[in-house]
Amino acid sequence: MGEIIKGKPVADKIAEELAVEIEVLKGKGISPKLAIVRVGARPDDLAYEKGALTRCKKVGVEAEVHEFSQEITQAEFIAGVKKLNEDKNVHGILVFRPLPSHLDEKELKHVIAAEKDIDCLSPVNEGKLMEGDKTGLAPCTPTAVMEILKHYNVELQGKNVTVIGASMVVGKPAAILLLNENATVTICHIFTKDTAAMACQADVVVVGCGVPRLVKESWIAEGAVVVDVGINVDADGNMCGDVDFDKVVDKVAMITPVPGGVGAVTTSILAKNVVKACKLQNNL
Amino acid sequence: MGEIIKGKPVADKIAEELAVEIEVLKGKGISPKLAIVRVGARPDDLAYEKGALTRCKKVGVEAEVHEFSQEITQAEFIAGVKKLNEDKNVHGILVFRPLPSHLDEKELKHVIAAEKDIDCLSPVNEGKLMEGDKTGLAPCTPTAVMEILKHYNVELQGKNVTVIGASMVVGKPAAILLLNENATVTICHIFTKDTAAMACQADVVVVGCGVPRLVKESWIAEGAVVVDVGINVDADGNMCGDVDFDKVVDKVAMITPVPGGVGAVTTSILAKNVVKACKLQNNL
Numbered sequence: 314m315g316e317i318i319k320g321k322p323v324a325d326k327i328a329e330e331l332a333v334e335i336e337v338l339k340g341k342g343i344s345p346k347l348a349i350v351r352v353g354a355r356p357d358d359l360a361y362e363k364g365a366l367t368r369c370k371k372v373g374v375e376a377e378v379h380e381f382s383q384e385i386t387q388a389e390f391i392a393g394v395k396k397l398n399e400d401k402n403v404h405g406i407l408v409f410r411p412l413p414s415h416l417d418e419k420e421l422k423h424v425i426a427a428e429k430d431i432d433c434l435s436p437v438n439e440g441k442l443m444e445g446d447k448t449g450l451a452p453c454t455p456t457a458v459m460e461i462l463k464h465y466n467v468e469l470q471g472k473n474v475t476v477i478g479a480s481m482v483v484g485k486p487a488a489i490l491l492l493n494e495n496a497t498v499t500i501c502h503i504f505t506k507d508t509a510a511m512a513c514q515a516d517v518v519v520v521g522c523g524v525p526r527l528v529k530e531s532w533i534a535e536g537a538v539v540v541d542v543g544i545n546v547d548a549d550g551n552m553c554g555d556v557d558f559d560k561v562v563d564k565v566a567m568i569t570p571v572p573g574g575v576g577a578v579t580t581s582i583l584a585k586n587v588v589k590a591c592k593l594q595n596n597l
Numbered sequence: 598m599g600e601i602i603k604g605k606p607v608a609d610k611i612a613e614e615l616a617v618e619i620e621v622l623k624g625k626g627i628s629p630k631l632a633i634v635r636v637g638a639r640p641d642d643l644a645y646e647k648g649a650l651t652r653c654k655k656v657g658v659e660a661e662v663h664e665f666s667q668e669i670t671q672a673e674f675i676a677g678v679k680k681l682n683e684d685k686n687v688h689g690i691l692v693f694r695p696l697p698s699h700l701d702e703k704e705l706k707h708v709i710a711a712e713k714d715i716d717c718l719s720p721v722n723e724g725k726l727m728e729g730d731k732t733g734l735a736p737c738t739p740t741a742v743m744e745i746l747k748h749y750n751v752e753l754q755g756k757n758v759t760v761i762g763a764s765m766v767v768g769k770p771a772a773i774l775l776l777n778e779n780a781t782v783t784i785c786h787i788f789t790k791d792t793a794a795m796a797c798q799a800d801v802v803v804v805g806c807g808v809p810r811l812v813k814e815s816w817i818a819e820g821a822v823v824v825d826v827g828i829n830v831d832a833d834g835n836m837c838g839d840v841d842f843d844k845v846v847d848k849v850a851m852i853t854p855v856p857g858g859v860g861a862v863t864t865s866i867l868a869k870n871v872v873k874a875c876k877l878q879n880n881l
Contacts, residue, residue, distance in 0.1 A: 419730075439727045440720025443773075444765060446703075449720075471788040479776060481728060489727075492763060492784055497795065499783040500776055504755040511781065 315565035320577025323464040327581040328372045334588055335373040345591035346375040348397045350408040352390065352416065353383035358409040368580035374587050383413055390416055391424055398426040404594055405431035405587035428593055431586035433486065442486055445493040448593065450586050455487035457578035458519055458540050465567060467517060467538050470495040475515035477501045477508060477528065477555070483521030483542050491519070526557040533561055539568040542575050599849035604861025607748040611865040612656045618872055619657040629875035630659040632681045634692040636674070636700065637667035642693040652864035658871050667697060674700055675708055682710040688878055689715035689871035712878055715870035717770065726770055729777040732877065734870050739771035741862035742803055742824050749851060751801060751822050754779040759799035761785045761792060761812065767805030767826050775803070810841040817845055823852040826859050
């Protein structure tokens with residue numbers, strides 16, 4: 314059976330390092346602060362928010378929630394974000410997505426201050442991501458994938474990596490981050506002819522497509538490393554990933570579980586990005 | 598023997614369409630204008646400049662060259678670019694790269710006005726590229742690759758495409774553009790274990806790595822389409838691409854020649870981007 318590589322040790326390690334950094338910042342009179350913008354009260358936003366607040370509190374990042382009404386207009390919404398852009402005490406802004414359909418995410422992307430944009434909504438941060446410019450803020454979930462691979466000493470340079478899913482939230486940025494580490498990256502998606510074949514040739518498979526247990530044992534090469542970004546609830550009400558874990562686990566060298574894998578690291582990256590943003594804004 | 602797909606018909610078609618658009622703009626009293634920024638006088642910059650000026654003149658885009666001394670300081674250089682940012686008569690700015698080593702390209706990337714940045718230096722345009730946001734300005738060479746594939750009716754959706762080379766100028770943006778057309782994209786580079794194997798499984802191979810005749814007949818699947826972005830001079834002083842054309846041509850369905858392939862389209866894309874930038878700046 315492959316090694317089940319959990320998120321918790323990775324998150325704990327990051328939290329430990331952050332706590333030290335935050336102490337130093339506080340010694341200089343700077344207190345990193347996150348502003349969460351939530352429109353309405355979707356259960357999954359609330360669940361993530363709870364985790365984020367707990368994590369921030371634990372490491373010493375201040376956090377406040379700005380709940381906007383489900384009926385907010387685009388103009389009011391944008392004004393609310395601009396106010397946070399200008400608030401010198403706020404270093405990071407996280408806006409829960411998807412937004413209600415009457416709000417335009419595209420305007421938000423160009424309004425949010427790049428230096429406070431801790432989940433990489435702004436094209437400025439997306440561009441820096443593409444360039445491998447470390448002064449940018451990379452999106453939390455794909456960065457969590459990278460931190461897990463690093464923590465468990467998974468070599469990437471020259472390795473074949475197949476990414477399944479090409480969303481702007483997971484697949485595309487993950488592919489770029491992996492490419493920036495000199496992996497040979499293949500990106501598969503709904504139009505791919507033979508995703509199984511592409512996955513089979515990979516040393517590392519990163520899956521984030523939102524299809525419960527899509528990735529079967531036959532898709533994975535013996536001894537591969539599998540990172541499962543999916544969080545789904547199956548027909549029986551059980552939480553599961555995008556990988557058929559129970560069968561795949563016997564074949565791999567390492568695999569992340571769901572829950573307790575990538576999801577357990579994401580809020581630590583969020584806190585880490587707030588601290589990074591805070592340091593950038595203070596020229597530290 | 599495969600079909601040799603030349604750049605000229607593609608360039609001519611684009612030029613024809615542009616001429617019509619420019620007539621309309623001139624009717625409104627708007628004359629699209631390109632500013633070329635050249636530091637020093639490197640022979641390859643001069644060669645490209647000559648082609649760009651000819652193409653612009655042909656389609657009716659005004660063009661002016663700003664030659665800066667090889668000894669210009671970073672501050673003077675940045676000031677020069679800022680002046681062009683502010684010049685309402687200039688719609689597109691092209692800065693020849695690489696810059697002399699004492700100049701910092703990174704500062705330039707953040708200084709050049711995104712709406713005039715016709716070769717996608719700015720992270721704003723890179724980010725829009727990544728998102729598939731068509732209001733951005735995509736880099737000329739990879740866009741030329743896409744225009745050639747489109748002109749010759751090469752289907753991309755669901756096809757396996759291997760990109761050889763992962764530079765910010767060719768490989769990375771080409772991979773993103775291909776992915777945005779729903780191709781399954783694999784990106785190979787110097788650290789790739791077996792580029793031949795990755796190329797062999799591709800329906801379309803795009804090569805831009807700067808190694809003369811690197812891609813051999815054995816790397817290419819029977820009936821594939823090959824686009825060669827390379828422009829090299831071999832030991833005998835002959836111009837050649839990154840593909841071993843004479844041997845590969847017999848195996849493929851289509852292949853671009855060097856010279857006369859991608860290179861012949863790039864300046865048309867440049868002119869097209871100036872017109873696009875001009876329209877964006879005039880809210881047209």
